[in-house]
Amino acid sequence: MSAQDTARIVSWHGNPSIPTFTPPPGAVDAHCHVFGPMAQFPFSPKAKYLPEDAGPDMLFALRDRLGFARNVIVQASCHGTDNSATLDAIVRSDGKARGVAVVDPAITDAELEKLHEGGMRGVRFNFLKRLVDDAPKDKFLEIAKRIQPLGWHVVVYFEADILEEMRPFLDAIPTLIVIDHMGRPDVSQGPDGADMRAFRRLLDSRDDIWTKVTCPDRLDPNGAPWDDFARSVAPLVADYPDRVLWGTDWPHPNMEKAIPDDGALVDMIPRIAPTIELQRKLLIDNPMRLYWPGE
Numbered sequence: 001m002s003a004q005d006t007a008r009i010v011s012w013h014g015n016p017s018i019p020t021f022t023p024p025p026g027a028v029d030a031h032c033h034v035f036g037p038m039a040q041f042p043f044s045p046k047a048k049y050l051p052e053d054a055g056p057d058m059l060f061a062l063r064d065r066l067g068f069a070r071n072v073i074v075q076a077s078c079h080g081t082d083n084s085a086t087l088d089a090i091v092r093s094d095g096k097a098r099g100v101a102v103v104d105p106a107i108t109d110a111e112l113e114k115l116h117e118g119g120m121r122g123v124r125f126n127f128l129k130r131l132v133d134d135a136p137k138d139k140f141l142e143i144a145k146r147i148q149p150l151g152w153h154v155v156v157y158f159e160a161d162i163l164e165e166m167r168p169f170l171d172a173i174p175t176l177i178v179i180d181h182m183g184r185p186d187v188s189q190g191p192d193g194a195d196m197r198a199f200r201r202l203l204d205s206r207d208d209i210w211t212k213v214t215c216p217d218r219l220d221p222n223g224a225p226w227d228d229f230a231r232s233v234a235p236l237v238a239d240y241p242d243r244v245l246w247g248t249d250w251p252h253p254n255m256e257k258a259i260p261d262d263g264a265l266v267d268m269i270p271r272i273a274p275t276i277e278l279q280r281k282l283l284i285d286n287p288m289r290l291y292w293p294g295e
């Protein structure tokens with residue numbers, strides 16, 4: 001049975017709390033998605049989940065409610081390699097959103113250029129078997145080389161159990177790399193656990209590997225208030241302050257059984273970035289360098 005035969009899913013909170021923490025003016029939500037609207041932007045026939053519509057109006061209302069100024073919209077796997085929904089959201093943002101695309105390896109240079117004009121600044125390689133049918137490393141490396149003239153970076157999503165086998169691939173990527181959700185460590189192991197130590201070795205292997213310190217809801221097996229996430233991730237932010245990004249992950253694909261409160265997610269920020277300076281780097285300086293350089 002494909003996702004298209006199943007009922008459409010709601011994986012986001014209907015009434016998120018207003019956070020206690022006030023993000024600094026200009027803060028960027030650097031990891032979120034849009035779903036559809038399906039009537040205009042149908043989901044991929046290969047989609048592994050079929051969500052209800054969560055389009056740009058909803059995303060921008062949440063941005064304002066949480067106190068953010070800008071979004072980086074990452075093409076979600078349910079839209080495959082058709083980036084139209086993400087591009088449409090960027091157009092509607094009045095310059096307040098940029099994007100990360102997912103592309104077919106056969107994409108032409110002219111099409112890549114068009115994506116750049118549409119506000120894309122990176123390409124995502126997804127290695128989660130539950131989300132994509134295949135992840136051809138050789139073809140991904142070709143794309144990574146071809147996006148270099150555009151000044152783009154590569155976003156890579158994988159889980160901790162394949163970190164070591166990912167190393168030769170990651171070593172060969174010629175652009176800056178952003179690892180989604182820290183490569184999904186088991187944060188209940190703590191800051192000195194095997195997963196965090198392996199991830200730090202990766203960060204130490206190159207100074208142009210960045211990461212998103214995101215998704216306590218996905219990574220903390222003990223759930224809210226995500227204490228294991230806070231104690232494991234705060235030292236990472238302290239040690240790599242210029243290489244970290246933060247995002248809500250709204251509309252939280254596949255989290256329908258444990259939907260996080262977006263306000264509570266924002267309230268995690270001072271627990272992982274306790275000083276004004278760390279918060280400014282995490283929420284403004286770092287994402288601006290990648291997505292709005294020169295502004």
Ligand SMILES: O=C(O)/C=C(\CC(=O)C(=O)O)C(=O)O
Nearest residue numbers: 075076077078131249253254
């Ligand atoms: O939103 C995320 O980053 C994580 C996802 C969904 C995803 O990556 C996608 O659909 O492309 C997940 O773990 O299911």
